[in-house]
Ligand SMILES: Nc1ncnc2c1ncn2[C@@H]1O[C@H](COP(=O)(O)OP(=O)(O)OP(=O)(O)O)[C@@H](O)[C@H]1O
């Protein structure tokens with residue numbers, strides 16, 4: 001219904017007005033019908049009575065032969081407000097007297113004339129004629145003689161006036177009644193619709209901005225059921241806000257855990273598609289977080305790792321059991337560099353009967369794996385070092401005997417050339433063996449206290465250790481240092497630094513030159529400090545800028561199989577331990593530039609150097 005109002009106030013008002021108007025119309029109709037019936041009855045009685053009374057007066061006058069009184073009586077009756085017309089006729093129906101006009105000019109209507117035939121001799125009758133006109137007629141008798149008839153015609157306006165007055169009263173009453181009720185309804189509807197409007201506005205505000213609490217609590221403007229409803233609504237909103245705050249706290253906690261946990265986290269749906277991952281997981285796969293969503297593992301990881309992980313996830317969906325520490329690795333380096341992950345999967349339920357998602361926790365065990373590998377290798381090297389040292393040590397005794405015997409041969413056996421020459425050659429070679437064993441022993445033995453050590457000897461020992469590899473690589477070594485240069489330091493550890501640098505230079509070069517330089521210098525960052533500046537420069541491949549930036553990181557290596565990536569990290573640590581610093585410059589062959597790498601190290605000559613033990617005993621042994 002288009003016309004039906006949309007507010008409670010106007011709905012109540014319209015409904016009430018319609019209902020009351022309808023009932024008042026019904027009431028008025030019944031009343032008018034009843035009144036009309038009564039008015040008609042009165043009309044019949046009145047006409048009968050008036051005609052009889054006029055007939056009696058006429059009869060009286062006729063008996064006394066006073067015919068003029070009859071005319072007078074007719075005229076008086078005609079004056080009555082309910083009478084429209086009065087007349088007297090003779091028994092034949094000829095008009096004798098009329099209340100208005102000339103009797104001679106008038107005659108009876110056929111309907112009136114027809115009544116004369118059926119009129120009882122003593123009683124009046126009332127009849128209607130010419131539509132809605134009513135007339136009463138009574139015989140005029142003197143004794144038993146019929147002297148004529150007295151006719152009284154009713155004035156319809158008189159009867160209608162009565163009905164109209166009833167109708168008017170009903171209408172006035174109805175209007176007053178409806179107006180009073182409407183006023184009452186308006187007042188009552190206001191007390192319902194106003195708080196309801198407040199409630200409605202509050203609900204809309206809550207819908208439009210569920211977080212905003214500016215409109216609440218809603219004012220309680222009435223004290224009835226609607227007021228109680230508003231109070232209950234306020235309480236409900238407050239409790240929802242409280243719950244939402246709790247939920248937000250929990251979500252923030254979970255989000256921060258997801259974002260900051262140092263482990264990869266991912267969630268899968270039943271079709272093994274990723275629904276959520278954290279940044280660490282995205283870093284592991286090398287794809288941005290947003291590009292994970294909706295994708296499957298084979299789209300992100302190399303086979304067969306992806307397949308293995310996907311099977312595990314599907315198994316968790318079917319068995320609803322968690323699985324722990326599945327080791328996954330990709331040694332192909334297709335995703336950047338080889339990695340090893342430890343993956344655990346577990347079911348995530350949103351209700352006790354259904355596993356909605358499967359969660360995956362991934363721990364990047366690559367560094368651990370690599371350090372285990374490095375440890376294994378360094379342990380092997382350490383063992384080899386120990387073995388070499390003990391062999392060198394064992395060789396020393398028979399070597400000493402051989403040296404003594406050769407001495408005796410030369411001095412007491414009176415040998416001649418060429419035998420003497422052979423002994424001299426043997427002595428020379430024995431001396432070389434002695435040097436080698438001593439160097440080997442010195443190299444292995446670590447000083448745990450800083451001492452003043454000869455740097456010339458130290459650099460010589462490193463270069464002689466690598467002499468075979470340097471020769472094989474065709475590298476020409478240029479030594480620029482004073483053999484008498486000495487420094488207060490942990491000599492074993494410094495030897496390790498230079499061994500690392502020389503080893504790297506050999507790895508990077510094929511032919512070319514290697515410059516090893518050392519000279520007394522001042523700290524170029526703090527000129528009041530004196531020490532030694534070492535330079536190890538090669539003409540090898542050089543480094544790309546992104547490699548150069550990372551060379552001092554532990555486990556960073558470009559030598560996939562042969563390198564551990566610990567050499568420069570350890571070297572840097574050792575230099576820092578000596579309160580020194582390293583400067584690196586490196587260039588690759590580009591635009592015809594010379595390529596190569598230069599490491600410059602400044603070590604202060606510091607007598608106060610702490611006598612702390614080496615932090616890297618295993619690495620020291622490895623070199
Ligand atoms: N002289 C050099 N020329 C070119 N690249 C070098 C040089 N020295 C180091 N690098 C680069 O720096 C990386 C790290 O060197 P670092 O000595 O720390 O590890 P590594 O030599 O790879 O392995 P490790 O020394 O543990 O066997 C090397 O892999 C190499 O790429």
Ligand SMILES: [Mg+2]
Pocket residue numbers: 500503504563567568
């Ligand atoms: Mg190295």
